[in-house]
Amino acid sequence: MIGQRSAASTVNGAHFAFTDRWGGVSAVPYEELNLGGAVGDDPEAVRGNRGRAAGSLGLDPARVVWMNQVHGPDVAVVDEPWGERPVPEVDAVVTARRGLALAVLTADCTPVLLADPVAGVVAAAHAGRPGMVAGIVPAAVRAMAGLGARPDRIVARTGPAVCGRCYEVPDAMRAEVAAVEPAAYAETAWGTPAVDVTAGVHAQLERLGVRDRERSPVCTIESRDHFSYRRDGVTGRLAGYVWLD
Numbered sequence: 001m002i003g004q005r006s007a008a009s010t011v012n013g014a015h016f017a018f019t020d021r022w023g024g025v026s027a028v029p030y031e032e033l034n035l036g037g038a039v040g041d042d043p044e045a046v047r048g049n050r051g052r053a054a055g056s057l058g059l060d061p062a063r064v065v066w067m068n069q070v071h072g073p074d075v076a077v078v079d080e081p082w083g084e085r086p087v088p089e090v091d092a093v094v095t096a097r098r099g100l101a102l103a104v105l106t107a108d109c110t111p112v113l114l115a116d117p118v119a120g121v122v123a124a125a126h127a128g129r130p131g132m133v134a135g136i137v138p139a140a141v142r143a144m145a146g147l148g149a150r151p152d153r154i155v156a157r158t159g160p161a162v163c164g165r166c167y168e169v170p171d172a173m174r175a176e177v178a179a180v181e182p183a184a185y186a187e188t189a190w191g192t193p194a195v196d197v198t199a200g201v202h203a204q205l206e207r208l209g210v211r212d213r214e215r216s217p218v219c220t221i222e223s224r225d226h227f228s229y230r231r232d233g234v235t236g237r238l239a240g241y242v243w244l245d
Contacts, residue, residue, distance in 0.1 A: 002033060002056045003225070007216065011155045013245040014115035014122065017057055018159035018216065019238050020225045024049040026236060034227070034236025036105050037066075041236065054101075057241060064101045064241070065093055069126045073134040075143045078102075092125035092140035096147045101243035107227040108167075108220050110198045111159040111240035112137055114210075116149035122242045127158075129169075132200045133180045141208050151209035156202075159240045160218035160226050164196025165189040167221075167230070 002023035009016050024033030025048050030041040035053060037046045054061035065078050068087045075092040080100070082088075092112075093102045102124035104111045109128035115121070123140040125131075141151060164186030169177075174193040177200070178185040184200030187193065198215055205213055220228040220238075227236045 012117040014117045015243050016113045016157040017241045021227050029234050030236040035239040036237025059101050064103050066103050071128050071130040073136050073139050075139050091131050091136045094123040094143040096121045098244045101241050104240045105237040107229040107237050108162040110161040110201050113157045113240050113242040115155050116153045118153050119148040121147045121149040124242050127201050132197050137201050137204050154210045156205050156210050156213040158198050159216045160220050161198050162221050163219035164194050167194050168192050169195050
């Protein structure tokens with residue numbers, strides 16, 4: 001896998017991978033492995049980076065499905081790449097097509113990768129604060145269930161994201177989020193109101209019956225090996241990938 005801080009794992013034929021920022025060709029301020037195509041980077045550099053990342057995972061970059069992420073609750077069920085079709089505005093994609101990789105872009109939001117290896121169904125979801133509150137992860141699990149997945153068989157992995165110690169928000173915003181998902185209530189390391197999106201995602205998954213869950217220990221704001229929009233403003237995007245053999 002490209003980058004010393006990248007992470008990849010396999011569970012019963014389901015593959016999960018999260019990139020870091022190293023090993024690509026993008027220039028400052030996107031250096032190096034920017035995989036986001038809508039952040040102002042050179043499109044050729046992004047294409048090159050996506051090819052490098054896919055190749056390091058043994059994937060065909062043409063068989064990776066991306067999203068136009070908008071912090072909403074909508075899910076797309078796919079069985080092939082978009083090709084020449086417009087990429088839809090969704091924050092989760094689901095497939096029952098083995099060998100088709102699903103990808104999610106983040107730079108502080110929580111990337112959520114889900115797989116039921118028995119049913120042969122996977123999903124990738126983009127859970128920022130608005131999306132977590134809107135229920136994008138439960139929506140993705142419901143879409144998976146519609147293709148035969150069962151929550152008690154789903155394997156869930158969440159990748160590098162801003163942690164609750166660093167995601168400072170106004171007190172009123174924290175209260176609004178906690179009213180929907182109490183587990184997201186947090187406090188920064190310096191004692192101000194905060195939100196822990198990843199904790200909220202895992203609480204939602206637990207209530208749905210998803211027991212096999214792991215959370216990355218990496219905070220994107222704290223780690224200079226990862227992109228962080230809140231820290232840097234103009235910056236690149238990390239990716240999470242999930243697929244089945």
